[in-house]
Amino acid sequence: KLQMTREEVLHDIAELTSYAKEHYSTVLFSAEDATRSDLNFLIKANQIAVENGATRINIPDTVGTITPNAFGYIVRKNYEALPKNVRIAVHCHNDFGLAVANTIAGFENGASEAQTTIIGLGERAGNASFEETAMSLYALYRIPMNINTRKIFPTAKLIESYCGGKIKIGRLQPLIGQNAFAHESxxxxxxxxxxxxxxxxxxxxxxxxxxxxxxxxxxxxxxxxxxxxxxxxxxxxxxxxxxxxxxxxxxxxxxxxxxxxxxxxxxxxxxxxxxxxxxxGELPEEEQYVKIDELTVLTGSVTPTSTVRLKIKNNGDQIEKTASSIGVGPVDASMKAIVKCFEPMSKVKLLEYNIDAITGGTDALGHVSIELMDLETNQIVQSSATHEDIVMSSVLALLKGLNKIMKDKNSKN
Structure with a gap:
């Protein structure tokens, strides 16, 4: 990329590091793409930087292509070759998902500074995440740090909010993801x-x-x-x-x-x-006078049609009734078929029908609530049911209402 000889590179490192030292007390030298460089030349470059005023040496895995063992080896060799008062930092990318593991390997082999980002933000697949690195060092290695760990989650959520919806904390993201402290099994x-x-x-x-x-x-x-x-x-x-x-x-x-x-x-x-x-809210088994035995619904390019078979307990006897009806949609057709099926017992009228999605999405549970009138007694009952199929939630709500009417009639006989 630079189109320079090794000698030219070493010359520039010495010149630019000296210039930086003249202006700043702390100077960090970072050899880009260190993990794909010749190790002996990398060490030499870092030594030249230190000789000319660098107080910190950064070893970056710029393209995230190294394994933890290999990265640890590179850090160890540099640590052994450099003065002990020079801090070694590591900067790891996550292209193979090894950024945090490589960072930890660096600490195991002499590094004492990690360059990380909140929620792993960075080029391509990102960098080593701050929260995973910090908590691994704190909880697993018991390394003392001047970090208020209780700010980790609020900070991550704050950064997420600043990303305008383009970057979100993953559901399975360690420590801060939605599932990190969730248990289902x-x-x-x-x-x-x-x-x-x-x-x-x-x-x-x-x-x-x-x-x-x-x-x-x-x-x-x-x-x-x-x-x-x-x-x-x-x-x-x-x-x-x-x-x-x-x-x-x-x-x-x-x-x-x-x-x-x-x-x-x-x-x-x-x-x-x-x-x-x-x-x-269900009635006990002994108070369920009306049960659905079969429901068939046709819809789409044909006129919505529903056929229903009910089992009805009446005066100690159990009878089966079948009826079909058409409607403006599958719910309307099914409700009309059940009402028609129930007519020999009592004539009813649907006064009110409401449906709500419990949560967002097309796969949400549908909650149906209805108000039903027995036209013979003018009794009004209310019932509701929940099901992921809106036809079934409607049918079940209607059956509950019919059972309430039948229960009341039987209690008066």
Whole structure:
């Protein structure tokens, strides 16, 4: 790149370092692309810099192409060849994901300064991340540093906000990522409830995340729900909310959470609350007079059509009813088919229908709430249901309302 001979390079190092020393007491010399240079020439260049006033020597892995063992060897050889009052710094790039490992290898072999960046920002794949390097040296090597570690997470979030959405902290990023202190699998969640250090190497408070090792805070902030959730985690979540379901209700909540997670969804707090509310609002098995046996929906380029088969308990007998209907969409068609199927028991009218996405995204749970009137008695009932399929959430909400009407009629007979 420079189109210079080795002699010319050494001459310029001596001249420019001397000039820098005349103006500054601290002078750092950095030989670019050191790890791909001839080692003996690199050492010679660093010695010339020190002889002419450099007080610090930086050894950069400019293109991130070296392994920790090899980098440690280069640092060690320079450390042995230079005066001990000269500080050795390292500057590592992350092209192969080894920036932090190489930086640590440098410290193991004589380096005492690391050039890092918050959240690893830098050219191409970035540099060694400050938070990973600092906490590795602090927690794993017990090296004393003048760093307030409790500022690490807030600082990383501040830098992220300054990046205008172009650079985000990765979900799986060590220490500061969203998953760094999150636990979903049953075994891990159970262990965390027993003792935080079982599955966390440090307390989040140490890097400025507001969560202590108290069980209540672990359950509230770190136990996540999904397809790997176990019974202990779910029980702890429910107890934290002050909810005490029956065994049957607990199993239904558990199945709903697992089913939602199995489809690749993350069960957010709002999703969980909607599932719990849905299950806890269900009528007991003996009070479920209307059940859906089969639902078929056709939609797309054809007129939306729904066919439904219900099992209805009436005066001690169980009958099956089948009906079909068309509508302006699959929800409308399905609701009309169920109402038609139910007509021999009682005529009902849908007074109000509302649907909300619990969380953002096309795969969010849909929560449907309805208001239904029994035209024979003018009784008005309200019901709701939650499901990832809006047709099913609508159908389930309607069935709950019909069951409330049937329960009231049977209680009066």
């Amino acid at each position: 049953g075994i891990h969640a159970h262990g965390m409830i027993k003792h935080a250090r079982v599955y966390e190497p440090i307390t989040p408070e140490l890097i400025g995340i507001r969560r202590s090792d108290e069980v209540e805070q672990i359950v509230k902030q770190s136990i996540k729900l999904g397809k790997h959730t176990g019974g202990h985690a779910l029980k702890a979540k429910l107890e934290d909310l002050g909810i005490h379901p029956t065994n049957e209700q607990f199993q239904k909540i558990f199945n709903h959470v697992k089913s939602f997670g199995d489809k690749g969804h993350e069960v957010m707090e709002e999703d969980f609350l909607a599932i719990v509310k849905d299950v806890m």
